[in-house]
Amino acid sequence: MAKKILVVDDEEAVVKYMTALFEDHGYEVTAAMDGADALKILDESVPDLITLDLQMDKVWGPQFYRKMSRNEALKDIPVIVVSGLARPELAIKKAVAVISKPFDPDELVRIVREHIGE
Amino acid sequence: MSQTTILLVDDEEDIRLVLSVALSDMGYKVLTAENGKDGLSLFREERPPIVITDIKMPDIDGVDLLRMIKEEDPDTEVVMITGHGDMEVAIQSFQCEASDFITKPINVDNLEMSLQRVHERILAREKQREYTRSLESMVHRKTEELAGLESLLQRGGAEPDVEDVIYRFQRLFDDLPCYVAVMDEDLVLTAVNRKFRSDFGDREGEVCYTVLKHANAPCAECPVLMTFNTGESQEGETEITMPDGDGHHALVWTSPVRATGGDPTHVLTLYTDMAQIDRVQDHLSSLGLMVGSISHSIKGMLTGLDGGMYLLDSGLRKRNDEQVNEGLDLVKEMVGRIRKMVLDVLLFSKDRDLRKTETSVVEFAEEAARGIKALVKEHKIDFLMECPEDAGEFEVDTGLLRTAVENVLENAVDACLDEKARESHKIVFRVRGEENEVVFEVEDNGVGMDEETREKMTTLFFSSKERKGTGLGLYITNRTVQEHGGAITADSEPGRGTVFRIRVPRTSGSRGAGSGETGAPGGDVS
Numbered sequence: 277m278a279k280k281i282l283v284v285d286d287e288e289a290v291v292k293y294m295t296a297l298f299e300d301h302g303y304e305v306t307a308a309m310d311g312a313d314a315l316k317i318l319d320e321s322v323p324d325l326i327t328l329d330l331q332m333d334k335v336w337g338p339q340f341y342r343k344m345s346r347n348e349a350l351k352d353i354p355v356i357v358v359s360g361l362a363r364p365e366l367a368i369k370k371a372v373a374v375i376s377k378p379f380d381p382d383e384l385v386r387i388v389r390e391h392i393g394e
Numbered sequence: 395m396s397q398t399t400i401l402l403v404d405d406e407e408d409i410r411l412v413l414s415v416a417l418s419d420m421g422y423k424v425l426t427a428e429n430g431k432d433g434l435s436l437f438r439e440e441r442p443p444i445v446i447t448d449i450k451m452p453d454i455d456g457v458d459l460l461r462m463i464k465e466e467d468p469d470t471e472v473v474m475i476t477g478h479g480d481m482e483v484a485i486q487s488f489q490c491e492a493s494d495f496i497t498k499p500i501n502v503d504n505l506e507m508s509l510q511r512v513h514e515r516i517l518a519r520e521k522q523r524e525y526t527r528s529l530e531s532m533v534h535r536k537t538e539e540l541a542g543l544e545s546l547l548q549r550g551g552a553e554p555d556v557e558d559v560i561y562r563f564q565r566l567f568d569d570l571p572c573y574v575a576v577m578d579e580d581l582v583l584t585a586v587n588r589k590f591r592s593d594f595g596d597r598e599g600e601v602c603y604t605v606l607k608h609a610n611a612p613c614a615e616c617p618v619l620m621t622f623n624t625g626e627s628q629e630g631e632t633e634i635t636m637p638d639g640d641g642h643h644a645l646v647w648t649s650p651v652r653a654t655g656g657d658p659t660h661v662l663t664l665y666t667d668m669a670q671i672d673r674v675q676d677h678l679s680s681l682g683l684m685v686g687s688i689s690h691s692i693k694g695m696l697t698g699l700d701g702g703m704y705l706l707d708s709g710l711r712k713r714n715d716e717q718v719n720e721g722l723d724l725v726k727e728m729v730g731r732i733r734k735m736v737l738d739v740l741l742f743s744k745d746r747d748l749r750k751t752e753t754s755v756v757e758f759a760e761e762a763a764r765g766i767k768a769l770v771k772e773h774k775i776d777f778l779m780e781c782p783e784d785a786g787e788f789e790v791d792t793g794l795l796r797t798a799v800e801n802v803l804e805n806a807v808d809a810c811l812d813e814k815a816r817e818s819h820k821i822v823f824r825v826r827g828e829e830n831e832v833v834f835e836v837e838d839n840g841v842g843m844d845e846e847t848r849e850k851m852t853t854l855f856f857s858s859k860e861r862k863g864t865g866l867g868l869y870i871t872n873r874t875v876q877e878h879g880g881a882i883t884a885d886s887e888p889g890r891g892t893v894f895r896i897r898v899p900r901t902s903g904s905r906g907a908g909s910g911e912t913g914a915p916g917g918d919v920s
Binding site: 287289290292293294296297300331333336360361376377378379381 | 610611612614693694696697698699700701702704705708712717720724727728
């Protein structure tokens with residue numbers, strides 16, 4: 277069965293981009309436009325990996341992460357930070373990787389594979 | 395290397411000859427003039443980047459020539475040739491920003507060294523321009539300055555001493571003539587000092603950005619979050635919004651509060667009010683500020699652009715028409731946004747004098763309306779223009795002012811597009827020719843503006859349009875209107891729509907008050 281990725285980003289263009297990118301590589305993708313939205317989705321299904329934008333209007337990246345990591349069932353899902361902010365590596369220390377926007381799609385796919393396989 | 399042109403002005407034929415040969419040997423293209431008058435007209439024709447002029451000349455002397463050249467193009471490097479004992483003239487020249495002096499009798503080595511310095515200055519300036527032009531390099535330069543983010547994620551356990559620490563801080567800081575506040579990691583104000591309370595009221599329990607910024611989200615460069623994250627105190631500048639809506643410039647200093655050692659549980663923040671911000675006058679510093687505020691949105695747009703290209707590419711390979719179209723739309727949208735941002739930045743950087751001409755109000759208004767007709771048609775927005783035929787004429791810089799009016803019209807379209815509840819949207823563009831002024835009124839039934847947006851709409855880098863705006867549009871619009879001696883006002887309420895009013899005097903004797911620019915009159919010929 278295909279591995280599941282949750283894409284959290286409030287920029288529609290980026291959501292479309294990453295959805296197509298991951299789907300092309302055989303993953304199943306769900307998307308959330310902000311942290312609040314993402315938390316709702318997590319109530320229903322648990323993905324294998326999450327890509328997380330930082331700057332979002334409702335419940336931004338770090339807040340989302342704090343909330344999800346308090347939940348036993350969710351806290352070990354690998355999170356990749358994908359952000360245009362400067363020094364995004366400071367935001368979420370436990371992120372498995374931090375990618376700056378604009379990003380190299382091959383690099384992103386490589387990191388995803390590294391963590392959850394094909 | 396391309397040949398640099400030097401204009402040499404000296405009334406002595408021998409010197410002209412000798413220096414011409416020497417300069418040509420150094421690789422310059424040399425133009426010569428034998429007096430100030432000829433020198434000036436040659437300068438106007440050729441615009442050489444470097445001028446070498448003798449000081450003592452009949453009629454227009456070197457200092458006068460220097461002054462006139464600097465007035466026309468302050469970037470020209472002017473090297474003065476001076477005899478011994480010309481101290482007073484030399485000082486005068488320096489005050490007029492001469493680049494260098496060489497003394498007679500002229501030593502060619504000294505001349506070459508002097509020109510070397512001049513070149514370095516030109517290069518440095520070009521480099522600086524390059525910076526402002528190349529958005530990407532600006533992004534890199536400012537990357538370090540953009541603040542980091544919160545990383546305080548897990549925190550547990552009771553902290554019994556916190557209250558006590560805060561209480562002691564509060565007593566200590568109550569008498570300070572600045573604002574002191576203590577925030578927790580969700581940026582909630584847990585304690586404030588007396589001055590804070592007297593100016594902002596009892597706001598404990600609210601988040602700092604609501605109270606101090608009238609904003610709905612934390613600032614991107616929040617020094618408090620940075621302090622939580624690094625455990626170190628931070629210093630910086632920020633703008634705080636007073637309860638009456640005035641923006642005040644403030645210095646911020648933060649310090650972590652550790653109750654029992656270990657990670658900070660709270661951050662103490664001290665704001666020193668630096669008096670009201672008038673307008674951003676220092677061009678370079680405002681550009682610097684801009685870099686910080688736009689770099690994030692540029693990165694977003696570039697990512698979006700990448701996304702569009704990817705969809706296009708992947709769609710083509712899979713022969714998926716829908717995806718191809720989606721990709722095309724995305725690319726189009728992103729290119730449009732980037733274009734708009736670059737234009738805004740260029741317009742913002744452009745500091746030129748108004749070029750006013752007598753213009754028919756009706757023609758002006760029709761021209762401005764033409765700019766958005768396609769847009770309203772595309773989005774099926776009703777557009778109505780009311781302009782009396784006898785609105786008369788006014789004296790304005792048509793290009794600049796039209797951009798300003800178009801900007802307000804475009805904002806009205808955006809406001810309509812953002813409003814989802816109504817079935818139909820309408821924009822009315824009213825023009826009134828009053829006795830001494832012309833009034834342009836743009837009324838829409840779009841989303842309207844909340845308090846924060848109304849207060850800050852014309853401030854630099856404020857944008858209500860999230861990633862889509864540079865925060866420059868209305869700032870530039872406002873500046874243009876003010877330079878015409880006019881004013882912009884807005885009536886608006888969320889959900890009701892907005893009426894923007896631009897008033898422009900029919901003739902304005904002077905540039906708008908408070909523009910404060912000393913700029914270069916007529917310097918920009920490009």
